[in-house]
Amino acid sequence: MIKINLDNLQETIKRQTIEPDEDFLYDVIIIGGGPAGMTACVYAARKKLNVLLITKNLGGQVLWTSGIENYMGYQYITGQELAQKFSEQVYSFPIAIQMPDEVIQVERKNKYFIVYTKYGSTFQARALIIASGKEPKQLGIPNEKELTGRGVSYCATCDAPLYHNKTTAVIGGGNSAVLAALELSKIARLVYLIVRSSIKADPVLTDRLNQTPRIKVYLGYVPKSIKGKEHVESLIITKTDGSGEQELLTDGIFIEAGLVPNTKFLNGLVKTNEKEEIIVNCNCETSEPGVFACGDVTNVIDKQIIIACGEGAKAALTLYRYLMSTKI
Numbered sequence: 001m002i003k004i005n006l007d008n009l010q011e012t013i014k015r016q017t018i019e020p021d022e023d024f025l026y027d028v029i030i031i032g033g034g035p036a037g038m039t040a041c042v043y044a045a046r047k048k049l050n051v052l053l054i055t056k057n058l059g060g061q062v063l064w065t066s067g068i069e070n071y072m073g074y075q076y077i078t079g080q081e082l083a084q085k086f087s088e089q090v091y092s093f094p095i096a097i098q099m100p101d102e103v104i105q106v107e108r109k110n111k112y113f114i115v116y117t118k119y120g121s122t123f124q125a126r127a128l129i130i131a132s133g134k135e136p137k138q139l140g141i142p143n144e145k146e147l148t149g150r151g152v153s154y155c156a157t158c159d160a161p162l163y164h165n166k167t168t169a170v171i172g173g174g175n176s177a178v179l180a181a182l183e184l185s186k187i188a189r190l191v192y193l194i195v196r197s198s199i200k201a202d203p204v205l206t207d208r209l210n211q212t213p214r215i216k217v218y219l220g221y222v223p224k225s226i227k228g229k230e231h232v233e234s235l236i237i238t239k240t241d242g243s244g245e246q247e248l249l250t251d252g253i254f255i256e257a258g259l260v261p262n263t264k265f266l267n268g269l270v271k272t273n274e275k276e277e278i279i280v281n282c283n284c285e286t287s288e289p290g291v292f293a294c295g296d297v298t299n300v301i302d303k304q305i306i307i308a309c310g311e312g313a314k315a316a317l318t319l320y321r322y323l324m325s326t327k328i
């Protein structure tokens with residue numbers, strides 16, 4: 001059994017959370033503790049449902065965000081602070097939390113859902129809310145996996161401070177890649193930005209990029225492999241047609257190639273679209289009765305904190321009506 005990690009909670013918070021119980025039939029298991037899952041927890045708990053939250057962390061992508069200026073009620077708040085405020089609200093209800101853990105498989109057995117976790121626990125529930133969000137896309141190039149955490153990073157906000165006066169490379173051409181390059185340019189000596197086709201960031205970011213001499217852009221290049229024994233030493237890039245190979249000496253490589261939904265563990269239980277996002281209707285219902293989904297893991301087009309929270313609330317309220325009207 002995994003212990004709840006309460007280490008970083010402030011003393012002042014009145015904790016109501018309870019230990020997860022493998023022998024108990026929960027009304028709902030919520031998978032994922034980002035903005036969508038945490039909001040669903042609060043709404044479900046206020047309806048007096050028996051809730052189990054299974055998650056790797058409390059915060060999700062918000063933990064990777066340096067500053068947030070578009071969450072109502074705060075003109076500016078850091079990601080860490082907002083995640084902490086959300087967590088405090090979750091901890092104030094009597095829900096069970098299995099953390100840190102990860103759902104690896106879900107199946108329907110007769111009327112109920114069985115959920116299996118990475119650390120060997122098995123839980124059961126009458127219904128599910130999937131709020132597992134998205135995670136960074138990997139490039140699949142040689143040495144990427146081996147050197148992750150040893151120079152290869154997927155989070156500029158988390159790791160940029162490690163590269164004071166060093167050389168770094170960022171891979172990607174969208175908003176997150178340009179933001180990462182700009183953030184690194186304040187710390188690192190030199191930043192390479194490797195862009196497959198063209199810069200697709202917002203004009204305001206592109207303007208800032210063009211005014212930052214410390215960022216050297218390689219347009220029309222793709223990463224081929226990473227070199228290094230104990231730590232990243234260089235990045236090999238080629239032109240998109242495979243010609244013009246170059247070796248860039250670098251201390252760190254930040255991969256900002258987009259995000260993929262965390263839906264593998266569902267194993268076809270619900271319908272997904274071509275991006276592997278869960279297809280939901282406007283009430284957060286999926287193709288499988290009793291399974292609801294919310295936030296970035298779904299086909300709802302805009303991926304924002306406030307939208308994920310709103311969808312989390314909707315999922316919990318729809319789930320509540322489902323449980324009240326269904327004999328299970």
Ligand SMILES: Cc1cc2nc3c(=O)[nH]c(=O)nc-3n(C[C@H](O)[C@H](O)[C@H](O)COP(=O)(O)OP(=O)(O)OC[C@H]3O[C@@H](n4cnc5c(N)ncnc54)[C@H](O)[C@@H]3O)c2cc1C
Nearest residue numbers: 032033034035036056060061103133134295296303304305
């Ligand atoms: C760098 C960056 C900056 C951003 N800036 C902003 C901003 O300024 N404003 C804004 O509104 N939005 C911003 N966003 C987008 C916003 O963070 C997301 O839209 C939002 O976090 C989505 O919430 P979510 O709960 O749906 O998913 P996530 O935040 O992805 O949370 C998913 C949760 O599920 C957990 N999980 C995943 N798989 C499993 C599993 N198998 N088992 C158990 N748990 C699992 C994860 O650990 C995580 O806790 C930003 C995103 C990024 C990456």
